[in-house]
Amino acid sequence: xxxxxxxxxxxxxxxxxxxxxxxxxxxxxxxxxxxxxxxxxxxxxxxxxxxxxxxxxxxxxxxxxxxxxxxxxxxxxxxxxxxxxxxxxxxxxxxxxxxxxxxxxxxxxxxxxxxxxxxxxxxxxxxxxxxxxxxxxxxxxxxxxxxxxxxxxxxxxxxxxxxxxxxxxxxxxxxxxxxxxxxxxxxxxxxxxxxxxxxxxxxxxxxxxxxxxxxxxxxxxxxxxxxxxxxxxxxxxxxxxxxxxxxxxxxxxxxxxxxxxxxxxxxxxxxxxxxxxxx
Ligand code: C2E
Ligand code: CA
Ligand code: CA
Ligand code: CA
Numbered sequence: 001x002x003x004x005x006x007x008x009x010x011x012x013x014x015x016x017x018x019x020x021x022x023x024x025x026x027x028x029x030x031x032x033x034x035x036x037x038x039x040x041x042x043x044x045x046x047x048x049x050x051x052x053x054x055x056x057x058x059x060x061x062x063x064x065x066x067x068x069x070x071x072x073x074x075x076x077x078x079x080x081x082x083x084x085x086x087x088x089x090x091x092x093x094x095x096x097x098x099x100x101x102x103x104x105x106x107x108x109x110x111x112x113x114x115x116x117x118x119x120x121x122x123x124x125x126x127x128x129x130x131x132x133x134x135x136x137x138x139x140x141x142x143x144x145x146x147x148x149x150x151x152x153x154x155x156x157x158x159x160x161x162x163x164x165x166x167x168x169x170x171x172x173x174x175x176x177x178x179x180x181x182x183x184x185x186x187x188x189x190x191x192x193x194x195x196x197x198x199x200x201x202x203x204x205x206x207x208x209x210x211x212x213x214x215x216x217x218x219x220x221x222x223x224x225x226x227x228x229x230x231x232x233x234x235x236x237x238x239x240x241x242x243x244x245x246x247x248x249x250x251x252x253x254x255x256x257x258x259x260x261x262x263x264x265x266x267x268x269x270x271x272x273x274x275x276x277x278x279x
Contacts, residue, residue: 027079029065034092038064041096042263045273046115046234046256049248054273056147058115058256059097060263061089081119090122095135098146100266102139108274113147113175120154124161129168136172143173149200150176152184159190170195177234182222192229199226201252203237210246223252 033039039061046056063071080086094116101114122128136143148169155162155178166176177198178191182205201222208215219235226233235247238257247255264272 023079026071026076027083030063030076030080030085033063033065034089036066038066039089039092040064040265041093041100042265043100043114043269044256044263045260045269046254047260048254049244049252054111055254056111056113056115057269057273058117058149058263059093059100060117061093077119081121084121086119086121087125090119093117094132098135098139098141101145102141104270104274105141105145107277108270109277111274112145114145115147115149115177117179118148118150120158123150123154123158123165128165129172132169132174133172144175147175147177147198149179151179152181152186154184155194156184156186156190159187163193167195180236182218188225196231198232198234201233201235203257206235206237206239206243206247206257209243216246219247219252220250223247223250227251 041059042062043057043059045054046058047053048055061073061077063073063076065071077086077089080089097114097116101112104111125131132146133143136146150162150166155166170176175198176194176196177200178194178196179200180202181199182202199222201219205215205218205222209219210216223233232254233252234254234256235243235252236256238244238247238255238259240259243257244255244259261272
C-alpha cells in the first residue's frame with residue numbers, strides 16, 4: 001500500500017510541475033503577445049427584450065497563440081491578474097475598444113454603449129478616470145458610449161477602495177455595470193450607495209431557466225431588486241428561446257448570449273448587427 005501511495009504521489013507531483021511549467025510558458029508568451037499582434041477583441045451584442053433593439057455590445061479579449069491556438073480568456077486573464085500584466089493588457093483593450101467604437105460611429109447608425117471588462121488591479125491604478133477621460137477625448141467618443149463591467153466579487157471585496165473610484169468614473173459620464181451579479185455576496189446597503197446603472201445576472205443562474213426553481217427564484221429576485229433601484233437588468237449567457245421568454249416575462253430589460261450571437265470579430269459584428277448611417 002505504501003509503494004502504491006508513493007507512486008501516486010510521484011505521479012501527482014510530476015503532474016503539478018508539468019502544470020507549473022505550462023503556466024510559466026504561458027506567462028512568458030503572454031508578455032510578448034501584445035507586441036506580436038496575437039491579441040484581438042471580439043464583440044457580442046446586447047439586445048432589448050421589449051423591442052429587439054441592439055442596445056450595446058461587450059468587448060471580449062481573445063488571444064491566438066502561435067502554437068497553442070486560442071487560449072481561453074478565463075485562463076490567461078487569471079494569470080495576467082496575478083502577475084500584474086492585466087494593467088497593460090487592460091489599457092490596450094480600452095484603447096482598442098474606444099477606437100473601434102469611434103470608427104463604427106462614423107459610418108453606422110447610433111448604438112451603444114460598448115462595454116469593456118475592468119479587473120481589480122486596473123481599478124487600483126492612480127488617475128484611472130483622468131486617463132480614460134483623455135482616451136475618450138482623443139477618440140472623439142462621448143463618455144456615455146463606454147460602459148465598464150466590474151465584477152460583484154471585486155466591488156464587494158474592496159468596498160472602501162472601490163467607491164471613490166466608481167464615483168470618479170461615474171462623474172466622467174461613463175456607464176457602470178456590476179458583472180456576474182448574484183455570485184458575490186452583495187451587501188445591499190452598500191449596493192445602494194454605488195453609482196451604477198446596470199446589474200448583470202450571472203450565467204450560472206440563467207442556465208437552469210425556466211425549469212430550475214432555485215435559478216428561477218434567484219433571477220426573479222435580482223430583476224426585482226434591480227428594478228426597485230432603478231437599474232437596468234441584463235442577463236448574460238442566454239442560450240435558448242425559453243430562457244429568453246422567462247426573462248422577458250419577469251421584466252428583465254436586456255439579454256446577451258448565444259441565442260443572439262456568439263462574440264464576433266469586429267467586421268462580422270458590424271456586418272450582422274450595425275446599420276449604415278443615412279447620408
Ligand atoms: P464575462 O465578463 O462574464 O463574459 C461572458 C463570457 O461568457 C464570455 O466568455 C462570453 O463569450 C461567454 N458567453 C456569452 N454568451 C454565452 C452563452 O450564451 N453561452 C455560453 N456558454 N457562454 C457565453 P469569454 O469571452 O471566454 O470570457 C471569459 C471571461 O474572461 C469574461 O467573463 C471576463 O471575466 C474575462 N474577460 C474577457 N475579456 C476580458 C477583458 O478584456 N478584460 C478583463 N479584465 N476580463 C476579460
Ligand atoms: Ca463581462
Ligand atoms: Ca459576466
Ligand atoms: Ca459570468
